[in-house]
Amino acid sequence: MRPSTENSSSIKNAIDQTFSYRRKWIMTKSPTVREIFKEYPRFLDMPSLMDIEFSKLTDGKEDMFIRKWEGTIIPKLKEIALLEKKMDIRQLLEKADSQDDDELCYTMLKVLIHLLPPMPSGRSAAGSKCCVNSAVSYLLEFVPAGTSVISLLTESMKGSLKSGQPQLVSIGSLGHGAQYVIVAKNDSFALPLDVDNLTCAVDRLFKFYWLCNLQYPCQLSSVFSFF
Template sequence: MRLRNIRRKLQQSQRVYSLKRRHCTPQPSLPSPDETVPSEWLTLIKRMRPSPENSSSIKTAINQTFSYRRRWITTKSPTVAEIFKEYPRFLDMPALMDIEFSKLTDGKEDLFIRKWEGTIIPRLKEIASSEKKNDIRHLLEKAENQHDDELCYTMLKILIHLLPPTASGRSVAGSKCCVTSAVSYLLELVPTLHLCSLNP
């Protein structure tokens, strides 16, 4: 009603509606922080050599790229080799792995270690004892006579056997995920040689 009453007061020329097209110049879309910030930090991670002077800058770069890296890993499922190629400082600055793991576990990174011997190993033995695979049964028998580091290493192997394959089904080499490939990334335990009795 209000619009009709307003229209009555208009002159004839004012009553005719004409479409006025708006000519807007398209604004260039601003790049999102995820597109620009990581590229700068990634360049820093790749180019900056590890040294005490550069340590702080590299750690900052790793922190700044954390969300980007997690999204890349979860959506693209890169191999370990691809991750290390993109983030080479993980190889020559092992402390960065601790930072990454701490962020992934929300500061509870020592919980696994604290529970390993008292809770996790007994649980692994219980689960492994019901498995019929020869590899697992052999490792379990081997663990019965082991202690400390040797037992820890064997139980890690059993854990790898029990873990389900990755969502992408890829291994570090890019092929189908396999236990052998995963175990190859564990450091092999070599008994120390007692050379005290040997002559120089």
């Protein structure tokens, strides 16, 4: 069925009925991202289905990140970060006081990565610090406004993306009508998101990992586990 007002309830019912089969297929056969959405294309053009799937996987927690990030988690992050003596964190907090929603979200994601840094994996302390400073690029990359979604899958553009795992790409600057896209460069897959802010884009990316049963990127494993 193609999504429409008339077909919406039937499609949701079909997705519900196929849940157990789909999860078994994904868990045991490990299909690629492209294969999953080829088999179940309605997840692409009915984004609410991803929320429903995540709700069934997490006992109804589909809106918890959206509800808690700005009102509860960010204030707590600020309190904890104020106790830190690291100059990098203090500079981020100084910026946060005058930022709009998307810029504040991005700043606090950076603060969270500093507080929950990637495991050094045998690197030196200096290497670990470098990893912390660059880890956010495994979550969100920026490309100029006007960049087409299809061009994100060209070899030259994929080469500029840090992660082989799915990540967010912002077409345009934060707070200036940016379009958010999930790009899985290893599968040559791009999913434009129907969201208008970074918080919702991060929420969608996290659910994308769960729906596809993907391993978190090691650079963000602590942060994704926190989510």
